[in-house]
Amino acid sequence: MQVLKTKRGLLWAWLIAMVVGGILVWGTAHDAALYRDPIMQVTRVKTGKASKETDDFHNVDYQTKQVLSGKILNGKYQGQRLTVSNVYSYSQAMDQKYHVGSQLFVVVHDHDGQRVTATAKDSKRDTALVFMVWLVVALLLLIMQFSGFMAFLSVAANGVLFFLAIVLNGSTQGAQVLWIFGSLAVVFAALTLWLVIGANRQMLITLATTLGGTAFSIVVALLVFHLTHERGMYYESMQYVTQLPRPLFLAETLLGSLGAVMDESTDIISSLFALKRERPELSANQVFKSGRQIGSTIMGPLINVLFFIFVADTFPMAMLYLKNGNSWGYTFSMNMSMGVVQSLISGIGIVLAVPLASFLASRFMDKKVTA
Amino acid sequence: MSTITVLGLVLLVLMVLVGGKAGAQSFLALILNFGLLYLAIVLVAFHFSPLIVTLVVGMLVLALTIFMSSGDDLSSTVAFIASAVVLVVLVLLIVPVENWALVQGFGPEDSEDLEGLSVLVGIKFVQVTTATAILSTLGAIAEAAMAISAGLSEILEQHPQVSTTALLGDGIDVGKQIIGTTFNTLFFGFFGGFLALFIWFTGVHYSFGEILNDKIFVSEILMILFAMVSVILTVPITTWVMTRAVAGQRKRVGKQ
Numbered sequence: 244m245q246v247l248k249t250k251r252g253l254l255w256a257w258l259i260a261m262v263v264g265g266i267l268v269w270g271t272a273h274d275a276a277l278y279r280d281p282i283m284q285v286t287r288v289k290t291g292k293a294s295k296e297t298d299d300f301h302n303v304d305y306q307t308k309q310v311l312s313g314k315i316l317n318g319k320y321q322g323q324r325l326t327v328s329n330v331y332s333y334s335q336a337m338d339q340k341y342h343v344g345s346q347l348f349v350v351v352h353d354h355d356g357q358r359v360t361a362t363a364k365d366s367k368r369d370t371a372l373v374f375m376v377w378l379v380v381a382l383l384l385l386i387m388q389f390s391g392f393m394a395f396l397s398v399a400a401n402g403v404l405f406f407l408a409i410v411l412n413g414s415t416q417g418a419q420v421l422w423i424f425g426s427l428a429v430v431f432a433a434l435t436l437w438l439v440i441g442a443n444r445q446m447l448i449t450l451a452t453t454l455g456g457t458a459f460s461i462v463v464a465l466l467v468f469h470l471t472h473e474r475g476m477y478y479e480s481m482q483y484v485t486q487l488p489r490p491l492f493l494a495e496t497l498l499g500s501l502g503a504v505m506d507e508s509t510d511i512i513s514s515l516f517a518l519k520r521e522r523p524e525l526s527a528n529q530v531f532k533s534g535r536q537i538g539s540t541i542m543g544p545l546i547n548v549l550f551f552i553f554v555a556d557t558f559p560m561a562m563l564y565l566k567n568g569n570s571w572g573y574t575f576s577m578n579m580s581m582g583v584v585q586s587l588i589s590g591i592g593i594v595l596a597v598p599l600a601s602f603l604a605s606r607f608m609d610k611k612v613t614a
Numbered sequence: 615m616s617t618i619t620v621l622g623l624v625l626l627v628l629m630v631l632v633g634g635k636a637g638a639q640s641f642l643a644l645i646l647n648f649g650l651l652y653l654a655i656v657l658v659a660f661h662f663s664p665l666i667v668t669l670v671v672g673m674l675v676l677a678l679t680i681f682m683s684s685g686d687d688l689s690s691t692v693a694f695i696a697s698a699v700v701l702v703v704l705v706l707l708i709v710p711v712e713n714w715a716l717v718q719g720f721g722p723e724d725s726e727d728l729e730g731l732s733v734l735v736g737i738k739f740v741q742v743t744t745a746t747a748i749l750s751t752l753g754a755i756a757e758a759a760m761a762i763s764a765g766l767s768e769i770l771e772q773h774p775q776v777s778t779t780a781l782l783g784d785g786i787d788v789g790k791q792i793i794g795t796t797f798n799t800l801f802f803g804f805f806g807g808f809l810a811l812f813i814w815f816t817g818v819h820y821s822f823g824e825i826l827n828d829k830i831f832v833s834e835i836l837m838i839l840f841a842m843v844s845v846i847l848t849v850p851i852t853t854w855v856m857t858r859a860v861a862g863q864r865k866r867v868g869k870q
Contacts, residue, residue, distance in 0.1 A: 278823050296734050304734035335740060336719035336733040348827070368832045371715035375839040382846045383793075390790035391846075394797045401798070405805055405812075413816045424809070431802070439794040467620045475616030483723055483810040485817050491810060499806025502799040509795045510761075539633030543640025543683045544760055545799070547647060548753035551675075552803040554648070555750035556837075558655055559719060559742050560727065565659040566735040575652070580618060583648070585807075587621040590644075594628040594637075 253385075260381040264374070271373045275316035275346070282367055283325060285345045287312040296332075300568045305333040311341055311363070320351055320359065327363045336563075339366055397438040401431055417486030424494040428501050429454060435505060445516050448607055452508035452600040457501050459599075460592030461493065476584060480577045482560075492581065499553065500589030503545050504596045511538050511600040519608055527605040534601025542597055546590040553582040553589075636683065643682040647675055651749065664741035665705070668748050672701050675749075679756040689760070689767040692859050696852035697759040701748070703851075704755075704844050708747050711840075717833035718743045723814060724830070743833060751841040754800060758845045761792050762852040770860065778857040785853025796845050804838045 275282040291308040298304075308330050315323045327349055331340040341347060346367040352360050383391035408427045412420055432453045440446040468476075478488040514537050515530055525533075557578040564574040629637035654671040658664045676697045680690055712718065719739035720728060765788035769776065776784070805812075811834065815825055825831050 279821075280823070298732040298734055300732065300735075302732060302735040304736045306734070332734050334719070334733070334735055334737050336735070337728075339716045339718075365827065365829065366716045368715050368717065368827045368829070371711055372826065372832050372835060375711060375836055375843075379839050379842045379846070382843060386786065386846055386850060387790050387793050390793055394794040397794060398797050398801050401801055409809075409812050409816050412813060417813065435794075435798050439798075463624060464621070467617060467624065471615060471617045471620050473617055475618050481810060482727055483814045485810070485814050491813075495806045495809045497806070498809060499803050501806075502795075502802025505802075506795040506799040510792075513791075535632060539636050540683060540764075541757075541761075542629070542633065543636070543643060544679060544753070544757040546640070546644060547679050548757050548799060549803050550644060550647065551651075551750050551753035552800075552841075553807055554651060555746055555752075556807060558658075558746040558749065559739065560724075561655050562659050562737070562742060563728075563731055563733065563735065565656065566737070567731050571652075571656070579652075582807075583618055584621060587618065587625050590625045591621070591628060594625065594632050597632050 256385060260385060264377045264381060267377050268370060268374050271370045272346075274369070278317055278348075280348050280364070281318050281320055281351050281361070282316045282346055283311075283313040283327070283349045283361070284316055285311045285313040285341050285343055285347070288341065288343055293333075300566065302566055306330055307332075307340075309341065311345075311347075315349075315351070316346070323359060325349070325351075325359065325361045327361050329363045336559075341366070393438055397435050400434055400438070404430060404434070417491070420486065420494050421490040421497075424498055428457065428497055431498075432501060432505055436509070439509065440513075444607070444609065445512060448603045449505070449508045449512050449600075452512065452596055452603055453501065453505045455599050455603075456504045456508065456592045456596030457497060459595045460500060460504075460588050461497060463591050463595075464493075464496070464588040475576070475580060477576055477580055481581055492585075496585045496588050499549060499585060500592045503549050503589060504592050507538065507541055507545055507593055508596050508600045510541055511597065512604045515601070515604040516608065530605035530608070531601045534604055535597060538597030538601065542593050545593050546586065549589045549593075550586040553585045554579055557582055639682050643678050646678055650675055650678070654745070654749065658737065658742060658745065661737065664738070664745040665709070668745040669701070669705065672748060672752055673698060675752050676701065676756050679753070680760060683760065686767060688770075688859065689763040692767075692852065692856045693756070693759040693763040696763065696848065696855040697755045699851050699855070700755050700759070700844055700848050701752075703847060704748060704751065704840065705744075707843065708744050708840055711836065712740055712744045712747065715832055715836060717829050717836060721829035721833075723811070723828075747837050747840050750837055751844045754796070754841050755844050755848055758792065758796060758848040759852045761796075762788050762849055763856055765791075766853065766856045778861050781857050781860065782853055785856065786849060789849030789853070793845070793849070797842060800838060800841050800845065804834070804841070808834050 289310040293305040293307045296304045296306055308328060310326055310328050312326045315321055315325060329341060331338045348364040348367060349361040350364050380395060383395055404427060408423050412423050432450055436446050436450050440449060478492065481488050481492060484491060511534050515534050518533055519525060519530060561574050561578040564578060626641050629641045650671050654667050657667045677694055680694045762785060766781065766785055769784050811830060
C-alpha cells in the first residue's frame, strides 16, 4: 500500500485497473462457451414497419417487428447461421430492441435434422454487470485503498452469508424465515462490526446498540400491527412472494434497517469514545447528552437513505398503475404502502438507537479510555 | 386509524423526543421527500421526460434533505453543491449502462403482478428504470456528502489554517472512516428489499447463468452498484468542493 503514496505508483495502479477492467469486459463479451443455452450474435437487422397500438386507456404505443440474422456462438449448433424474429415496442417494458452486435439467448428447434429454426429468448446481460462490479471495486481500491478493501471484504462476506441463509430458508420451505434471518442479522452485525472496528469493548457496545435498536423497532411494529389490525397494509401487493408474506415482510424489514442502525451506532459510539479520550473529565451524563446531539443530526438523513431505497423501487409499477386508469390512492396502496411501512419501522429503529447508543456508551465505557 | 398513520405518529413523537426541533424538521423533510417522489411518478405518467423530472426532483430532494438537517452554512452549502455534482455524474454513468444492459421495465417474474395491466403505455421504460436507479441513491448521496463536509468543517474549525492540499487528504481520511458502514447500509437496505426475489430464484432453481442474465436480477444489482459508485465518488467530489470553497473564502479575506 506504500507504493500508492507516490505519484508514479498511483499512475501504475490506475493503469493496471484499466487493463484488468478491459480484460474482464472483453472476456465476458466472449464467454458464450461457458453457457449451455445457445447464444446468437446479431450480424444483420431488418426492421419492419411500426404499427400503432391503442389500449383501453388511450395509451398509444408502436410495435415494430425486426428480423435478426446471426451466428450461434456456442454448443451443438456453434457456427450455424440463423434468423429469428423479434417484436419490440416503443416503451420496451417487456421486450427489447436488438442491434447489430447484440448477443441474445435463443431457443433452437431442430426439425429432425432437416431444418433448424430458432426463437429469441432474452438478452445476454453479464457484460454490463461485470463492468459495473469492476467499476465499483476499482474505484473503491484506488480511492479508499485499505479501508476500501475492508469495506469490500465485509460486503462480500455478508453476501456469502446471505446466500447461505437463502439456501437454508429454501430447504425449510420458508417456515422459519424470521428465525433464520433474525439469527443471520446477529451474525451479520457481529461480523461486520468486527471487520470495521475490531474486537474490543467499543465493538461490543456498538453491537448491543445495533441489535437492541433493531429488535425494539420490530417489537414496536408488531405492537402497532396488533393495535391497528394491520389496516392499510396490503401483503398481496408484495412482489415475488413465494411463501407466507407476513414473516417474509418482517424479515425484509429487519435486514433492511440493520445496516442503517449499525451505521448510526458506529458513528455515535466512535465519536463518544474519541470525545472521552480527548476530555476524560466528562461525566456519564455529559457523554449521554453529546451522544444525543450527534445522533439527532444524523438520524434524519439515514432514514432518508432507507426511504429512497425502499420506495423508489416501486416507480415503474406505480407509473404503470396510473397509466392503467387507477386512482392515486389505489396506486399508493398497491405499490408503495408496504415500502412506506418498512421505512417507518426502520426509522423507528434508527431513532431508538440514538438514546440507546448514548446510554450504553456513557455507562459502559471504561473509566479511562485508552486508544 | 391505519397502520401507516400510527407508525408515522410514533416516529414523529420519537424524533421530537430525541432530536427536539431538529427531529421535527427531519420528519417534515421525510414527508416532503415522499411528496416529491410521488410527484415525479405522476409527472412521468403525464409524459414529462423522465430524465428531466428526475434531475429537477433530485435537486429538490437533495436541497431539502441537506438544508433541513442541522449543520453550519458552509458544510450544508458544500454538501449540496457536491451532491448535485455527483447527481450529474451519476446520470452520465447510469444512462449508457442502462441502455447497454437492457434491464428496462419488467421481467418474466413480474407477469403475475402485471396481470390485467396494459404495458404498452408509450413511455420509454429505459428512462423510467434510469430514473428509478437515480432516485433510489439520492438518500445515500445526501448522507455521504453531509458526513464528509461536516467532518471537514470540524477539522477546519480546529485548524483554521490547514492548507488546501492537506484538506484533500483529510477528506479522503474522513471518507475511509465512513465507507465501511455506509456500504453496509446500502447492502442491507437493498438486500432487505430484494429478499423475496432472491428466495424466488433459489426456489424456482434458476441456473447460475440464468440468474446472471436475468432482467430483474441484473437491474436490482445494478441499482446497488450505482449507489455504491455514487457514495465512493461523493468522497473526493465533496472534498474538492470544500477546498474550492475554503480557497475562495481565503482569497476574499486576503483582499480585504
